[in-house]
Amino acid sequence: MPSTKPGYFLSLLSMKCPRCRRGPMFNNSNPWNLKKVFAMPERCPECGQKYELEVGFWYGTGYVSYALSVAFCVASFVAWYVLIGMSTEDNRVFWWMGINIL
Structure with a gap:
């Protein structure tokens, strides 16, 4: 695993964890699937940051x-x-x- 964090703006656009900028913020990366658009994991799978x-x-x-x-x-x-x-x-x-x- 690389020791440097990805860029903040790129991580923001790709909906990654605000802490480690690697883990996915949402369960479904497709924004057009409106039934699951707000489904989020409880914690980041990479760093364990609690999302809520x-x-x-x-x-x-x-x-x-x-x-x-x-x-x-x-x-x-x-x-x-x-x-x-x-x-x-x-x-x-x-x-x-x-x-x-x-």
Whole structure:
């Protein structure tokens, strides 16, 4: 077994283990087989890395992402209100919403 890891980008595209970059991340390498597209082994066959992290990790990332999105929306609303102003008589609110979506 070679001692160097394969390239990160190539391993990412070929769906290999994020730790050793050699073991397959999914049981089926064919992405068009939709019935088995998300079937994963519990651990990497090469290095033993557990693929499913604890549940709290996913809840934490969801809450952080939501908090950052809300903070960005509030900050952009305040900046828009101070710099341009808000009015219901024209389309400024819709312009803010459109720019906020981007």
